[in-house]
Amino acid sequence: xxYRPFRMTRYSxxxxxxxxxxxxxxxxxxxxxxxxxxxxxxxxxxxxxxKQRSRLEKALLALGTILIFVILxxxxxxxxxxxxxxxxxxFHIEMxxxxxxxxxxxxxxxxxxxxxxxxxxxxCEDFYAYSCKGWxxxxxxxxxxxxxxxxxxxxxxNQQIIKRVLEKPLEQLKSKAEQKARCTMNPAWxxxxxxxx
Numbered sequence: 755x756x757y758r759p760f761r762m763t764r765y766s767x768x769x770x771x772x773x774x775x776x777x778x779x780x781x782x783x784x785x786x787x788x789x790x791x792x793x794x795x796x797x798x799x800x801x802x803x804x805k806q807r808s809r810l811e812k813a814l815l816a817l818g819t820i821l822i823f824v825i826l827x828x829x830x831x832x833x834x835x836x837x838x839x840x841x842x843x844x845f846h847i848e849m850x851x852x853x854x855x856x857x858x859x860x861x862x863x864x865x866x867x868x869x870x871x872x873x874x875x876x877x878c879e880d881f882y883a884y885s886c887k888g889w890x891x892x893x894x895x896x897x898x899x900x901x902x903x904x905x906x907x908x909x910x911x912n913q914q915i916i917k918r919v920l921e922k923p924l925e926q927l928k929s930k931a932e933q934k935a936r937c938t939m940n941p942a943w944x945x946x947x948x949x950x951x
Contacts, residue, residue, distance in 0.1 A: 804812070872887035895902045919932055920939055927933045 807815070868888075869892060870889035871885055872883060872891075875884040875887060877884040889904075893902065893907060899906070919927070920936055922936075924933060924936055927936055
């Protein structure tokens with residue numbers, strides 16, 4: 755490889771004489787901006803920035819201004835509507851919170867919660883016993899189980915419901931899903947298939 759030293763372009767300072775200075779500009783008729791020297795300095799009333807722009811630039815500037823205005827108006831409208839909706843929603847929530855639920859389901863759930871609690875225990879001392887001691891006393895650990903909880907109990911209850919439904923005679927079953935499930939549990943039918951369910 756050929757390594758040559760890199761040469762920078764050199765610049766020299768310019769020498770300005772008095773003839774080239776700005777002081778040498780002479781005006782013979784300042785009214786028309788005409789000068790006898792080679793350098794002309796023109797002063798004119800000047801066209802506005804708007805007149806200097808092309809039609810495309812004017813159209814784009816007008817369109818941009820309109821779009822900014824529309825976006826600003828839409829932002830104000832959205833903010834106002836959102837504020838109204840939130841205040842109406844909060845008012846509705848406040849009205850709903852003031853009315854206790856007394857439906858059958860709410861009363862049933864409230865009863866189950868109260869049965870799970872032990873109001874004799876101070877919640878500041880032992881909150882777990884306060885909230886769960888009643889459930890533990892009412893739901894002892896079944897034989898053969900290493901753990902037992904609300905989901906285990908719910909699973910057991912669901913299995914019992916399914917068993918009761920499937921043990922009904924075929925004529926008492928209301929839906930087609932129950933009838934199809936019952937047919938698949940028929941021992942005579944399952945013995946004819948080559949594989950075991």
